[in-house]
Amino acid sequence: MKTNNNTLLYILFIAVFAILLPAGYLSGLLSVNTISVWGRYFCFAIAALGIDLIWGYTGILSMCQAFFFCLGSYGIAMHLLLKKTATAGAVLPDFMAWNKIETLPFFWQPFQSFGWSLALCLLIPAVFAFIVGFVLFRSRIKGVYMAIITQALTLAMWLIFLRNETNLGGTNGLTDFSTILGFPLSSSSVKLGLYMISFVILCGAYFCCYKITHSKFGKVLQAIRDSESRVSYTAYKVVDYKLAVFVVAALLAAAGGMLYLPQTGIITPGRMDVKASVEMVMWVALGGRGNLKGAVIGALLVNFLYSICTSLFPDSWLFILGFLFVITVLYFDKGFMGLIDSIKQRFSATRFKTPQTTH
Amino acid sequence: MLLNVNNLSVSFGGVHALNLDHFSLRDKELRVIIGPNGAGKSTFLDIICGKTKADKGEITFNGKSILGKTEVQIAEAGIGRKFQKPSVFPGLSVYDNLLLAAKMKKDIFSSLFFKSTPALADRIHSVAVKLSLTNVMYKLAGDLSHGQKQWLEIAIVVLQDPTLMLIDEPAAGMSDEETEKTGALLLELSKAHSIIVIEHDMKFVEQIANELVTVLVRGKRLMEGTFAEVKNDQRVIDCYLGRTNAQLETL
Numbered sequence: 001m002k003t004n005n006n007t008l009l010y011i012l013f014i015a016v017f018a019i020l021l022p023a024g025y026l027s028g029l030l031s032v033n034t035i036s037v038w039g040r041y042f043c044f045a046i047a048a049l050g051i052d053l054i055w056g057y058t059g060i061l062s063m064c065q066a067f068f069f070c071l072g073s074y075g076i077a078m079h080l081l082l083k084k085t086a087t088a089g090a091v092l093p094d095f096m097a098w099n100k101i102e103t104l105p106f107f108w109q110p111f112q113s114f115g116w117s118l119a120l121c122l123l124i125p126a127v128f129a130f131i132v133g134f135v136l137f138r139s140r141i142k143g144v145y146m147a148i149i150t151q152a153l154t155l156a157m158w159l160i161f162l163r164n165e166t167n168l169g170g171t172n173g174l175t176d177f178s179t180i181l182g183f184p185l186s187s188s189s190v191k192l193g194l195y196m197i198s199f200v201i202l203c204g205a206y207f208c209c210y211k212i213t214h215s216k217f218g219k220v221l222q223a224i225r226d227s228e229s230r231v232s233y234t235a236y237k238v239v240d241y242k243l244a245v246f247v248v249a250a251l252l253a254a255a256g257g258m259l260y261l262p263q264t265g266i267i268t269p270g271r272m273d274v275k276a277s278v279e280m281v282m283w284v285a286l287g288g289r290g291n292l293k294g295a296v297i298g299a300l301l302v303n304f305l306y307s308i309c310t311s312l313f314p315d316s317w318l319f320i321l322g323f324l325f326v327i328t329v330l331y332f333d334k335g336f337m338g339l340i341d342s343i344k345q346r347f348s349a350t351r352f353k354t355p356q357t358t359h
Numbered sequence: 360m361l362l363n364v365n366n367l368s369v370s371f372g373g374v375h376a377l378n379l380d381h382f383s384l385r386d387k388e389l390r391v392i393i394g395p396n397g398a399g400k401s402t403f404l405d406i407i408c409g410k411t412k413a414d415k416g417e418i419t420f421n422g423k424s425i426l427g428k429t430e431v432q433i434a435e436a437g438i439g440r441k442f443q444k445p446s447v448f449p450g451l452s453v454y455d456n457l458l459l460a461a462k463m464k465k466d467i468f469s470s471l472f473f474k475s476t477p478a479l480a481d482r483i484h485s486v487a488v489k490l491s492l493t494n495v496m497y498k499l500a501g502d503l504s505h506g507q508k509q510w511l512e513i514a515i516v517v518l519q520d521p522t523l524m525l526i527d528e529p530a531a532g533m534s535d536e537e538t539e540k541t542g543a544l545l546l547e548l549s550k551a552h553s554i555i556v557i558e559h560d561m562k563f564v565e566q567i568a569n570e571l572v573t574v575l576v577r578g579k580r581l582m583e584g585t586f587a588e589v590k591n592d593q594r595v596i597d598c599y600l601g602r603t604n605a606q607l608e609t610l
Contacts, residue, residue, distance in 0.1 A: 222451055234434065
């Protein structure tokens with residue numbers, strides 16, 4: 001029964017996003033912007049999967065996922081900018097010329113090649129997560145302290161990225177790209193292609209996360225969430241497991257960021273400010289933590305709501321989000337998916353008159 | 360001797376929680392530790408399993424010092440712990456609780472690519488039968504009754520297959536019938552494992568204490584002897600009853 005429901009949900013999901021939406025665009029019903037917007041939401045959903053792994057399953061509230069997301073975005077942005085500069089015949093990107101920089105900073109060099117850029121976009125967040133995680137988990141920092149430290153770290157990185165001296169475009173970020181691998185970013189078919197790639201990678205990421213959470217590894221993660229000391233006394237090296245899941249979550253966030261960039265055409269440090277990093281956690285909280293479907297649906301739904309609300313009542317989005325969050329915390333702590341589950345249970349309870357156990 | 364403890368002391372904020380001159384345990388011995396509240400019984404087990412760091416002293420297990428080792432190293436060396444307050448994984452099913460506990464390679468990659476074998480399933484099943492958990496195998500551990508959680512935690516320790524089991528108040532919150540069953544189980548386990556049991560329930564202690572009983576009082580070892588000796592020792596009676604009597608007398 002349960003697997004049937006799941007399969008139905010997957011088929012529906014794929015039908016809507018892989019067939020219905022592209023078909024709507026090809027038949028002229030939807031604008032290419034709608035496609036691109038959903039493509040961006042998929043990127044958020046990929047990052048949300050990582051948050052669900054580390055927070056929903058392992059119980060570690062990491063507030064630096066937005067930073068990992070930005071590392072992925074910035075890497076691709078640097079590559080695209082260098083490509084554009086080269087085709088224009090210039091040596092340095094415009095903003096560097098304005099800042100009176102004469103030579104390309106050393107850390108920009110590897111981003112000349114697309115392959116290196118891809119590798120570094122994943123490698124840098126992974127190494128960063130490994131080092132931060134190693135220090136934090138070894139000193140047994142957990143709970144709210146973990147959240148505060150990772151949030152402070154994100155804030156520090158945000159301040160660094162804001163500075164012009166960092167040579168990453170400062171407040172304005174990196175923007176104004178023209179092509180990716182020779183394909184013009186403004187063309188509709190490239191946008192559709194990026195949308196499809198994002199969708200496929202989202203499905204792949206979901207599949208991997210599903211496999212991870214259903215393996216014994218995933219059970220150890222949940223065991224760490226429930227009773228970390230018992231896990232240690234059962235001879236599992238908790239630090240190893242936490243580190244592994246932290247690195248995986250960072251990779252997922254970075255992958256989301258990498259796909260996000262060519263579809264938005266701009267990355268600024270605003271993507272990793274405090275608001276952005278809290279918002280990312282909220283997607284998972286509202287969707288239902290400890291539930292991979294919840295993370296994906298949460299990310300898609302909240303962002304969809306965001307685009308509706310910001311066009312209808314531009315000033316009140318944060319109030320709406322805050323209100324939703326309060327309601328979720330107070331009444332359905334398992335989020336949207338938990339709400340659906342309890343409605344389903346109540347429905348079947350009234351239909352079959354079976355006594356339900358409550359706790 | 361399997362376990363040797365000498366001059367072990369630990370204090371919390373200036374208060375001596377434990378000041379144990381000597382303690383030793385034979386292989387496959389079942390030892391009961393009794394003592395009034397605050398005698399340092401749980402603290403003693405906490406130090407052995409690595410939860411609490413000792414200030415000074417030495418503990419050797421199988422000839423190797425285990426003081427200062429991490430919980431995981433101590434668990435790998437063959438020491439399993441059951442806590443006073445049941446410590447299980449409430450969000451996982453009973454079967455998964457047992458699966459995680461079972462002795463096997465426990466690094467990340469072994470867990471990621473783990474495949475269950477019939478031998479392992481049999482082993483889990485046989486332990487579950489012993490502890491009457493077969494009916495609740497697919498229930499969440501958090502939904503079990505208190506007694507069942509106690510048994511589940513004992514099952515977790517048994518599946519780890521440790522040389523030494525540290526069992527803290529296994530009969531707490533159990534009915535008489537459950538208590539007796541737990542006692543019989545511990546006696547059976549002691550054929551293959553060394554066990555240290557902390558208990559308050561004297562009827563239960565009488566049932567399982569076929570060998571020595573150690574009495575701790577205010578962090579020190581008061582005496583060691585058979586249950587009959589301990590029961591009739593005036594000092595033991597005093598420390599359990601004396602103070603109450605003294606209070607009554609002053610009234």
